[in-house]
Amino acid sequence: MRELHGAGEDYLRELHGHFSGLDLSGLDVLLDCANGATYRVAPEIFRRLGASVTVLADEPDGQNINAGCGSTHVEKLAEQVPAGSHDIGFAFDGDGDRVLAVDRAGEVVDGDELLALAALHLRERGRLSGNGVAVTVMTNYGFHAAMEQAGVEVAITSVGDRYVLEELRARGWTLGGEQSGHIIFSEYLFTGDGLCTALNVLRTVALTGRSLADLASDLTTYPQVLLNVRVKDKIALETVPAIAAALERVETRVAGHGRLLVRYSGTEPLLRVMLEGRDQREIRDWAQEIVDVVKEHLG
Numbered sequence: 001m002r003e004l005h006g007a008g009e010d011y012l013r014e015l016h017g018h019f020s021g022l023d024l025s026g027l028d029v030l031l032d033c034a035n036g037a038t039y040r041v042a043p044e045i046f047r048r049l050g051a052s053v054t055v056l057a058d059e060p061d062g063q064n065i066n067a068g069c070g071s072t073h074v075e076k077l078a079e080q081v082p083a084g085s086h087d088i089g090f091a092f093d094g095d096g097d098r099v100l101a102v103d104r105a106g107e108v109v110d111g112d113e114l115l116a117l118a119a120l121h122l123r124e125r126g127r128l129s130g131n132g133v134a135v136t137v138m139t140n141y142g143f144h145a146a147m148e149q150a151g152v153e154v155a156i157t158s159v160g161d162r163y164v165l166e167e168l169r170a171r172g173w174t175l176g177g178e179q180s181g182h183i184i185f186s187e188y189l190f191t192g193d194g195l196c197t198a199l200n201v202l203r204t205v206a207l208t209g210r211s212l213a214d215l216a217s218d219l220t221t222y223p224q225v226l227l228n229v230r231v232k233d234k235i236a237l238e239t240v241p242a243i244a245a246a247l248e249r250v251e252t253r254v255a256g257h258g259r260l261l262v263r264y265s266g267t268e269p270l271l272r273v274m275l276e277g278r279d280q281r282e283i284r285d286w287a288q289e290i291v292d293v294v295k296e297h298l299g
Contacts, residue, residue: 016045018199019203024050028052028054029053029086030080030102031043031054031090031091034072035060035065035070036094037096042198057070074108081106088101089101092194097182104211105213111177111182112221115143116218119133120146121204121215123151129172130173132152133175135156136163137159161191165184168186223278223280224274227290228272231298233298242297258276260273
């Protein structure tokens with residue numbers, strides 16, 4: 001492997017060009033770079049735009065990437081943003097295509113919320129291409145409710161950013177993403193870019209005059225439970241009467257205020273049961289009800 005000299009500066013120059021009107025003077029930002037790809041460029045672009053920057057996990061050694069840090073371990077950032085009286089925090093993943101945010105109170109703002117924030121802001125300004133956004137089947141029910149209320153069309157894809165990108169290209173749209181914080185602004189590029197997403201968030205904050213916490217409150221996130229159950233055979237669930245009946249019972253309970261998604265893993269002998277609704281304990285019990293029936297008949 002060889003270093004591509006100048007690539008980092010080329011990237012920073014492009015970012016700076018896109019966000020040259022964004023003045024972050026007076027903003028105190030905490031960044032978690034996951035000991036990965038953003039460890040140099042993330043602090044630099046924030047500083048160039050005027051922010052005061054503190055950095056976590058910016059000492060990669062070839063083995064510590066994502067190790068207890070970054071967007072897959074955002075709890076560390078969530079503790080340190082309020083502890084250090086920072087205004088906002090961003091946690092990137094190791095290769096820099098994902099980001100999660102933390103508001104000044106330490107509340108995590110996930111990919112669904114960041115995507116909703118972007119979609120609503122762009123629609124308000126008449127800049128949401130096709131008046132639509134592409135998401136995966138795992139996107140929170142609250143996102144769909146918020147988009148319906150705002151009159152934004154939502155296209156649903158399989159899990160994976162490549163499916164989101166395929167849908168955007170097919171429809172001629174420019175915004176899509178996943179709950180993980182992998183968000184595609186194809187106005188800029190055809191992949192997720194955590195820094196681009198973070199700067200878009202801050203531009204929305206600046207243009208609206210609202211805090212991140214206030215903007216995130218536009219989306220009511222529903223409690224979500226995901227359980228896995230090991231199966232011997234991946235047969236059609238509707239062919240097993242007891243399982244079909246359990247699924248129908250739970251779907252009836254959450255109709256209108258939640259949703260049930262049941263799918264087999266593509267790589268493991270697992271059935272994944274995802275349930276959303278108003279009450280965390282209630283939906284966990286209902287998801288477990290399905291898991292128990294599946295274990296009895298397919299485990």
